[in-house]
Amino acid sequence: MPVSTNLTPPIQARTVLISGASRGIGRAIAEQLLAQGHRLSLGVRRPEDLVDTVLDRPDVQVHPYEASDPAAAQTWVDAAVARYGGFDTVVHSAAVFSRVPLLFEASQVGEIEQLWQVNVMGPWWLTRAAWPHLAAHGQGRLVVLVSMSGKRSKGRLAGYTASKFALMGLCQTMRNEGWDQGIRVTAICPSWVNTDMAAAVQAMPAEAMTQPGDIAAITSQLLQLPNSCVPFELALSCNLEM
Numbered sequence: 001m002p003v004s005t006n007l008t009p010p011i012q013a014r015t016v017l018i019s020g021a022s023r024g025i026g027r028a029i030a031e032q033l034l035a036q037g038h039r040l041s042l043g044v045r046r047p048e049d050l051v052d053t054v055l056d057r058p059d060v061q062v063h064p065y066e067a068s069d070p071a072a073a074q075t076w077v078d079a080a081v082a083r084y085g086g087f088d089t090v091v092h093s094a095a096v097f098s099r100v101p102l103l104f105e106a107s108q109v110g111e112i113e114q115l116w117q118v119n120v121m122g123p124w125w126l127t128r129a130a131w132p133h134l135a136a137h138g139q140g141r142l143v144v145l146v147s148m149s150g151k152r153s154k155g156r157l158a159g160y161t162a163s164k165f166a167l168m169g170l171c172q173t174m175r176n177e178g179w180d181q182g183i184r185v186t187a188i189c190p191s192w193v194n195t196d197m198a199a200a201v202q203a204m205p206a207e208a209m210t211q212p213g214d215i216a217a218i219t220s221q222l223l224q225l226p227n228s229c230v231p232f233e234l235a236l237s238c239n240l241e242m
């Protein structure tokens with residue numbers, strides 16, 4: 001009986017929508033998946049941000065996407081279907097961060113509304129628009145950048161934490177409602193990641209944080225796993241939390 005020495009099976013190419021691909025974690029995921037031969041449709045607020053980058057290629061779709069605009073998700077999904085005939089994966093990375101506290105100023109209500117619109121309704125609208133295509137594939141994937149702030153409250157981040165707990169609730173619902181259609185969901189929950197979002201963090205040096213490329217590597221692995229082996233939640237603390 002022949003013994004296989006090929007321990008790394010070939011990558012199965014997927015067709016992947018990535019929000020927040022202009023910078024940070026979404027950008028790192030896009031670059032990693034492109035290098036591995038996946039087909040990409042990138043949702044960004046300003047497509048010109050990707051001009052003259054490694055993602056500026058004829059075989060990569062870059063589409064305008066404003067997460068707080070309810071119509072934007074369907075327009076982007078329609079464009080991806082027109083380009084690729086369908087897709088099987090969505091990576092939700094777009095979000096905003098805010099330090100709005102529990103005892104917020106009246107002038108900060110708009111910030112709370114923006115957190116809700118971008119961090120919760122954005123992924124919700126996009127999931128809703130993408131759902132029929134993920135279900136049609138039979139092994140659809142949703143990778144959602146949540147946060148440790150979606151699992152526990154730390155510091156004085158009431159607005160951001162509330163938005164990420166709500167997003168985690170959505171992830172659990174996506175898992176439940178998508179299960180029988182073969183859709184698998186992974187909520188990635190880092191603490192600090194070395195991107196613009198964490199640039200003002202004083203608690204630890206940037207090199208001690210989780211690096212965006214490491215989350216890209218994890219995402220790449222997730223997309224290769226069979227439906228029977230996809231983790232629902234990945235807690236990625238770069239520091240000890242007790």
Ligand SMILES: NC(=O)c1ccc[n+]([C@@H]2O[C@H](COP(=O)([O-])OP(=O)(O)OC[C@H]3O[C@@H](n4cnc5c(N)ncnc54)[C@H](OP(=O)(O)O)[C@@H]3O)[C@@H](O)[C@H]2O)c1
Nearest residue numbers: 020022023024025045066067094095145147192193195197
């Ligand atoms: N960095 C961390 O420490 C950390 C920790 C835990 C979880 N996360 C989560 O990981 C994800 C990625 O964060 P990151 O660190 O990569 O953040 P980032 O570097 O600040 O990038 C945020 C991304 O979201 C996009 N975005 C923001 N508002 C948007 C809107 N209204 N419509 C469409 N796109 C919008 C940005 O686009 P523009 O370039 O147009 O602004 C950018 O591409 C987020 O969900 C974040 O909450 C991050």
